[in-house]
Amino acid sequence: MTASLADFRIVHPTTVKDAIAARRQQPPSRFIAGGTDLIVNIRRGIIRPELLIDLSGIDELSEIRADGDGVTIGAGVTIATLASDPIIVSRYRAVAQAAEGIAGPGHRVMGTVGGNLCLDTRCIYYNQSEWWRSANSYCLKNRGDTCHVAPQGNRCHATFSGDLAPALLVFGAVIDIAGPQSQRRIPLSELYVEDGRAHLALAEDDLVVSVRVPANPPASLYEKVRARGAIDFPLAGVAVALAKSADTIGSLRIALTGTNSRPFLLTDTENFVGRFVDDKLLQEIDRLVQKQVQPMRTTLVSANYRRVAAAAVARRLVSKLSSS
Amino acid sequence: MLNFEIVTALLAKAARGKVLMQLSREETFITHRARPQTDIKLKLGMTKSGRMTACECTVTQRGGAYAGYGIITILYAGALLQGIYDIPAVKYDGYRVYANLPPCGAMRGHGSVDMRHAFECLVDRMARELKLDPFMVRRVNLLKPPTRTLNDLVVNSCGLDECLDKVERASGWRERIGKLPPGKGLGMACSHYVSGAAKTIHRTGEPHAVVNIKLDFDGGVTALTGAADIGQGSSTMVAIAVAETLGISLDRVRVVSADTAVTPKDNGAYSSRITFMVGNAAIDAAKHLKGILVKAAARKLEAKPEDVECGEEFRVGQARVPFADVVAAALVDEGAITLKGSFTCPDEFQGGKHRGGAVGSTMGFSYAAQVVEVSIDDATDMITVDKVWVALDCGHAINTLAVEGQIQGSVWMGMGQAMCEETRYLEGLPAHASFLEYRMPTIAESPPIEVHIVESHDPFGPFGAKEASEGALAGFPPALVNAIANAIGIDLNELPVTPDRVMDALIQRRRQARLASARKATS
Numbered sequence: 037m038t039a040s041l042a043d044f045r046i047v048h049p050t051t052v053k054d055a056i057a058a059r060r061q062q063p064p065s066r067f068i069a070g071g072t073d074l075i076v077n078i079r080r081g082i083i084r085p086e087l088l089i090d091l092s093g094i095d096e097l098s099e100i101r102a103d104g105d106g107v108t109i110g111a112g113v114t115i116a117t118l119a120s121d122p123i124i125v126s127r128y129r130a131v132a133q134a135a136e137g138i139a140g141p142g143h144r145v146m147g148t149v150g151g152n153l154c155l156d157t158r159c160i161y162y163n164q165s166e167w168w169r170s171a172n173s174y175c176l177k178n179r180g181d182t183c184h185v186a187p188q189g190n191r192c193h194a195t196f197s198g199d200l201a202p203a204l205l206v207f208g209a210v211i212d213i214a215g216p217q218s219q220r221r222i223p224l225s226e227l228y229v230e231d232g233r234a235h236l237a238l239a240e241d242d243l244v245v246s247v248r249v250p251a252n253p254p255a256s257l258y259e260k261v262r263a264r265g266a267i268d269f270p271l272a273g274v275a276v277a278l279a280k281s282a283d284t285i286g287s288l289r290i291a292l293t294g295t296n297s298r299p300f301l302l303t304d305t306e307n308f309v310g311r312f313v314d315d316k317l318l319q320e321i322d323r324l325v326q327k328q329v330q331p332m333r334t335t336l337v338s339a340n341y342r343r344v345a346a347a348a349v350a351r352r353l354v355s356k357l358s359s360s
Numbered sequence: 361m362l363n364f365e366i367v368t369a370l371l372a373k374a375a376r377g378k379v380l381m382q383l384s385r386e387e388t389f390i391t392h393r394a395r396p397q398t399d400i401k402l403k404l405g406m407t408k409s410g411r412m413t414a415c416e417c418t419v420t421q422r423g424g425a426y427a428g429y430g431i432i433t434i435l436y437a438g439a440l441l442q443g444i445y446d447i448p449a450v451k452y453d454g455y456r457v458y459a460n461l462p463p464c465g466a467m468r469g470h471g472s473v474d475m476r477h478a479f480e481c482l483v484d485r486m487a488r489e490l491k492l493d494p495f496m497v498r499r500v501n502l503l504k505p506p507t508r509t510l511n512d513l514v515v516n517s518c519g520l521d522e523c524l525d526k527v528e529r530a531s532g533w534r535e536r537i538g539k540l541p542p543g544k545g546l547g548m549a550c551s552h553y554v555s556g557a558a559k560t561i562h563r564t565g566e567p568h569a570v571v572n573i574k575l576d577f578d579g580g581v582t583a584l585t586g587a588a589d590i591g592q593g594s595s596t597m598v599a600i601a602v603a604e605t606l607g608i609s610l611d612r613v614r615v616v617s618a619d620t621a622v623t624p625k626d627n628g629a630y631s632s633r634i635t636f637m638v639g640n641a642a643i644d645a646a647k648h649l650k651g652i653l654v655k656a657a658a659r660k661l662e663a664k665p666e667d668v669e670c671g672e673e674f675r676v677g678q679a680r681v682p683f684a685d686v687v688a689a690a691l692v693d694e695g696a697i698t699l700k701g702s703f704t705c706p707d708e709f710q711g712g713k714h715r716g717g718a719v720g721s722t723m724g725f726s727y728a729a730q731v732v733e734v735s736i737d738d739a740t741d742m743i744t745v746d747k748v749w750v751a752l753d754c755g756h757a758i759n760t761l762a763v764e765g766q767i768q769g770s771v772w773m774g775m776g777q778a779m780c781e782e783t784r785y786l787e788g789l790p791a792h793a794s795f796l797e798y799r800m801p802t803i804a805e806s807p808p809i810e811v812h813i814v815e816s817h818d819p820f821g822p823f824g825a826k827e828a829s830e831g832a833l834a835g836f837p838p839a840l841v842n843a844i845a846n847a848i849g850i851d852l853n854e855l856p857v858t859p860d861r862v863m864d865a866l867i868q869r870r871r872q873a874r875l876a877s878a879r880k881a882t883s
Contacts, residue, residue, distance in 0.1 A: 140802075160791055165386050168789055184786075261740050263780050263858065265804030267796070336784060336791055341860035348739035 041079050046088040052096065052214045052245055058089045059241045060216055067091055067243060069112055070146035072139065073155055081166035082178055097150070097245060100124070106250040111150025111243075116141070118149055118200075128249060130256035130275045134203035137260050140267050150244050153201055153211070153224075157194035157232045157297055158269060159185060159334040177233045185332045193332040194232030194297060197269040201228070201299035202291035203258045206277035207249040214243045221248075228298035232334075235297050254279035254287060255360065257353045260294070261345045263337065270294035271337050272329070272346035276353040284310050285358070290321070290350050295329035295342055302328055302350075313358035321354055322347040364391065389793035393428060393465020394783055396421040396456070398437070398474035405449075406486050410497040414449040417441060419475065421456045424463030430456045432719055433464070436471025439711075439720025441479065442509040444520065444552050444727070445501040450510050461785060466630065468773055469553060473834040477855065480549035480838030485851060494842070495528050498550055498729075512712030513720055517826070519753030519816030520550060520727035526751040526812040531731040537846070543738055544746075545847025548731045551835035554722035555755075555818075555827040556633025558705040567702035568633070569641040570624040573602065573649050576696040579687045581606070581613045583645065586626025587638045588618035592829055593762035594634045598642045600758050601822055605646035606653070607671035608683060624700065632827030635758065636724060637703050639822030645701025652697060656690035657681055724818040726831035727753040730771065732839040736847050741862040743844065744805065745775060748836070751812035755826035760813065766829040768809045774836030775807075776800050779856050 046068075049055040059065055065087035068074050077083050091097060097112030102123050109118065118124055119135035138144055138152065161175045161184040174180030177192045185193045201224065209224040224247060229235050238244070256277040262268035273293040279286040287309060290302040302324060311317050325347035331339040364381055372379040383391065399420045405413035419437045423430040438452035467473075487497045498520075505515045527548065528534065537546055560568055572584040583602050589595040595615040603610045616623060626638065650670055657674035658665040660681050669675040674686050690697065711721030730750040736743055750771050757763040780799040784791045792798040817824035837855055845851050850865045 160786065160797070163796075164789075165384075165793075168386070168793075172787065172789055261742070261859075263799050264802050266802040268799070269796075336782075336797060337858065338860045338864075341863050344863060345740045345859070352739045 041075075042081070042084055044078070044085055044088050046090055048090045048093045050093050050095070052094060052243060055089050055091060055094060056214060056216055056241050056243055058087070059243075062087050063240060065089055069148040069151045070114065070143070072143045072147045073151065077156060077163075080164065082162070082169075091148075091150075091243075104251060106248055108246050108248045109149055110246050111148060111153070113149045115144040115147045115149070115152060115200075119144065127253055128203075128207060128256065130203040130206060130258040130277065131200065131249070133258040134199040134260070134273070134275065137258070138199050149200060149247060152198045153204075153227070153247065154236055154238070154244060155196065155198040157192075157235050158197050159192075159194040159232065160336060161185065161334075162194055185334055192232035192297070193334055194235075195294060195332070195334045196228070196235055196296065196298050197294050198299065199258070199260060199270060199273050199293060202273055202275035202293045203256070204247055204249060205291035205299060205301050206256055206275045206289040207253050208289070209247050209249045211244055212246045212248070213238065214245045215239060216241050219245070225301055228300065230297050230300075232297040253277065255357050257357060259349050259353060261342070261349060271335060272331070272342045272349065274325075274346055274349045274353060276350065276357060278354060278357040280358065281310070284312055288354070290325070290354070292325070292329055292346055292350075295331045295346055300328075313354060318351045318355060322351045325350045385795065386790075386793040389783075389790055389798065390462050393463055393467070395467040395473065395777075396423055396430065396433060396464035397783075398422075400474060400478040402478045402482055404479075404482055404486060406490065406497075408490055410487065410490065410492045410500050412445055412447050412501050415441065415447050416451045417475075418453045419455070421454070421464070422459050422461070423456050424459055424461045426463040427456070427458075428463040429465045430463070431716075433466060433471040435716040435719035437475040439511055439513065439716070440472035440552070440554075441475055442511055443513050443515060443720065443725055444503065444550055445498075446503050447501075447510070460788060462790070468770065469551075469830045469833045470631065472551075472553065473774070473777070473837070474855075476549075476551050476834035477837045477841070480551075480835065481841050481851070484547070484549070484838070484842040484845070488845075494548055495524055495533070498524060511714070511720070512717060513725075514709050514723070516724055516820060517753075517755060517816040517818040518725070518727055519755075519814040520552075520729060522814045522816075523727055523729035523751035523753055523812070524550070526814065527729045527731045527749045530751075530810060530812065531733070531747075531749040533731060540847070543736045543847055544734065545736075545843040545845070546731060546733050547839045547841065547843025547846055548729065549835040549838035549842060550727070550729050551831055551833065552725045552727045553827060553831040553834070554631055554720065555636035555724040555726060555821065556705070556722055557631040557719070558709040558721040558723055559711060559718035560627060561630075562627070567641070567704040569626060569637040569703045570700055571598065571638060571641040571645045571702075572624055572698060572700045573642075573645040574696065574698045575649060575687060575690070577687070577691055579612065579684045581608070581649070582616060583613060583642055584616045584623045585638055585642070586618055586620070586623045587634045588626075588629060590629055592629070592634070592766060593759055594629070594638065596762065597635055597639055597758050601639050601642040602646045604823065605643050606650055607669075609672055612683075631722075632726070632830045635825055635827060636821055637705075639758070639825060640703035640820075641701045643701065643822050644703060645699055648699045648701060649697065652690055652699075653686050657686045660685065660689050723820045724755060724826040726755070726826045726828060727814075727816075728767075728832040728835050730832065730835045730839050732836065732843045734840065734843040734847055736844065736862065741859040741866065743779060743840075743857060743859065743862065745779075745807040745840065747807050748775075748809045748839075749812070750809060750832050750835070751814050752828060752832050753814040753816045753826070754828035754831075755818035755821045756815050756824035757813050757828070758823060758825050763813055763828045764811045767811045767813075767832050770829055770831070770833040771809050771836050772801065772806060774833040775840070777856060778837035778840045780858065782856050782858075
């Protein structure tokens with residue numbers, strides 16, 4: 037049963053252009069940066085690339101650049117670097133908190149921003165060994181035709197578990213994507229699709245090169261609910277950005293991870309603008325979160341717990357930000 | 361018993377070569393023998409003053425497709441129901457059922473941990489109902505050694521009273537209980553464990569432990585033991601036992617352990633037997649050597665052997681002979697000396713004559729009391745253990761540092777099992793077969809563990825010592841659950857107490873409160 041790492045070739049391009057060219061030439065291939073998620077999945081036989089395209093030698097991907105209009109974070113910036121970057125720590129606190137909360141110290145040194153944004157979705161029926169999955173007739177996300185989480189349905193419910201995405205979403209982040217022909221910029225929220233099997237709106241040869249957050253951000257916080265104080269993926273992760281206008285809410289964005297197949301911005305939070313943050317409003321936020329999250333039995337912790345905890349954390353973060 | 365050692369040996373024999381058996385983490389999780397899922401139904405009788413009157417208990421353990429050690433596990437659960445408190449009447453029924461799952465076995469605190477959890481939680485709930493102090497309830501029921509329990513377990517020493525005093529004081533229990541801020545609580549519990557099963561697992565009539573000892577011309581003493589030092593410090597314990605008995609410097613003693621070519625067979629590191637049994641055998645071996653050395657020293661000093669004091673210098677009154685000269689004298693005509701010592705638990709300690717009566721029998725129980733302080737997050741129902749105070753009666757701490765480490769280790773392991781470690785199966789497939797899903801605590805949520813050592817000086821233990829590695833484990837889960845009850849008024853029945861279980865219990869309580877008030881309104 038012991039699975040060894042399958043054979044693959046690896047190339048080390050030094051430019052984005054060469055990386056994309058390598059990807060076009062020989063599928064099945066995969067980009068690899070820190071490899072903290074990808075290598076585990078290769079070892080488990082979930083993905084079987086013949087070629088790995090190592091992005092760690094591309095200098096242009098590993099910069100954090102601040103200018104008058106905001107901050108651009110290269111996709112190759114490591115999580116550890118992001119977590120300790122002075123600008124991120126002082127102005128984009130939710131991002132720093134999210135980075136600090138990812139996995140363990142070793143993962144943060146290896147893992148990258150791009151890797152965390154494009155993290156594969158996870159499920160208790162999917163992140164298992166080849167032996168395990170084959171004994172269970174595989175699943176809708178991988179080689180099978182049934183979603184064991186919701187056998188009656190026809191979609192995959194694997195959960196997105198990246199911590200950075202919600203923290204960036206609340207700032208209205210945009211991402212730059214390099215393709216074979218051109219580079220394009222889209223809102224980060226448009227990168228994600230509510231489908232556990234295909235949750236990224238990226239073509240095979242697209243590469244996320246950077247993420248950009250605007251200047252003068254509102255105050256923000258991120259909190260993740262997890263079984264232990266380290267290592268674990270979020271059972272639910274909540275980011276909140278709140279700007280005050282006098283004593284009322286000037287702007288409010290709430291984003292979530294760990295509850296759906298994609299990280300997403302809570303809709304209808306603009307209705308809270310101009311309101312005082314009181315118990316009534318916090319209850320409305322709680323209800324809004326509970327209504328919009330869709331946790332399923334993709335983890336060993338119950339879906340209902342993740343729903344209720346996500347809402348309670350959102351409430352707490354809004355309360356904290358309004359009183360600070 | 362795990363089969364892969366035997367499988368590997370048979371393969372090597374058949375192949376006439378070396379065979380390496382390699383297991384992935386997943387395979388390790390599937391083939392190892394974890395604690396069985398245990399369902400407990402417990403009924404306790406208690407007077408208004410807190411004296412226990414009777415106990416009725418039914419335990420069902422889910423085994424696997426093989427019995428393995430399971431019979432012993434289910435017997436342990438019943439046997440170690442006793443041995444702490446004076447319970448005048450006990451009825452125990454144990455069922456160990458086969459299941460189409462991997463087999464289970466003897467995890468630290470064999471069979472006793474879930475049982476102790478149920479017992480200590482119930483005692484706490486009854487104390488609350490009777491408005492009695494939980495420390496007092498334990499104190500008034502403690503066994504007074506030397507005594508025998510209903511199931512013929514012999515209790516020769518017990519320092520639990522002192523353990524209770526120590527953790528009560530150290531945690532500031534009296535000043536703080538009931539006065540903590542919302543979401544914070546204190547809980548306590550007691551536990552115990554055997555210092556080696558008094559009945560050996562082999563029925564050969566051989567001693568429980570044998571240690572060989574060798575002295576050569578260089579003055580070095582070598583102790584040979586089959587006991588494997590698995591990190592618990594057993595080799596150091598053997599060295600100390602030998603050095604202490606001979607009165608010589610520790611660096612004179614070398615321990616060779618678990619090399620089957622030269623060391624006598626040992627029964628293994630199970631039932632916390634090594635300090636008690638191998639320690640006693642090491643002392644016995646050292647005493648034999650001492651006898652020879654004393655005679656040699658007596659010859660040199662022209663004195664009676666009974667007047668000779670042993671040590672780095674042998675002494676009779678003012679006269680002194682260095683150890684090296686005594687060794688040289690002892691080796692004349694004989695050459696290098698090899699002796700052996702052994703230890704056997706007499707029949708009277710080997711448990712009752714009833715079926716399964718041998719299980720749980722020991723010459724010395726270790727005892728522990730602990731206090732756990734918790735905080736519960738009002739948004740996520742996450743539990744944080746803020747601090748643990750634990751006191752363990754290990755009879756005598758042969759190696760204080762190792763004892764502290766062992767106690768911290770067992771408390772921490774108890775914490776993992778109480779809070780997050782769980783084996784679950786999805787359609788018969790293990791859902792926990794990795795360190796991501798089998799969640800051991802990380803250092804991030806590991807609390808400070810304040811250790812207090814109590815020394816009750818067991819009459820039969822080596823230098824009065826008893827076990828120090830398993831006794832403190834079983835107290836953690838009930839102390840935690842009792843602390844949660846103290847903090848938020850919820851009595852949890854299931855382990856581990858994951859935040860979703862806490863949330864479910866809180867939701868249930870709100871639902872019941874709503875129903876009750878609705879009923880009130882309509883009546």
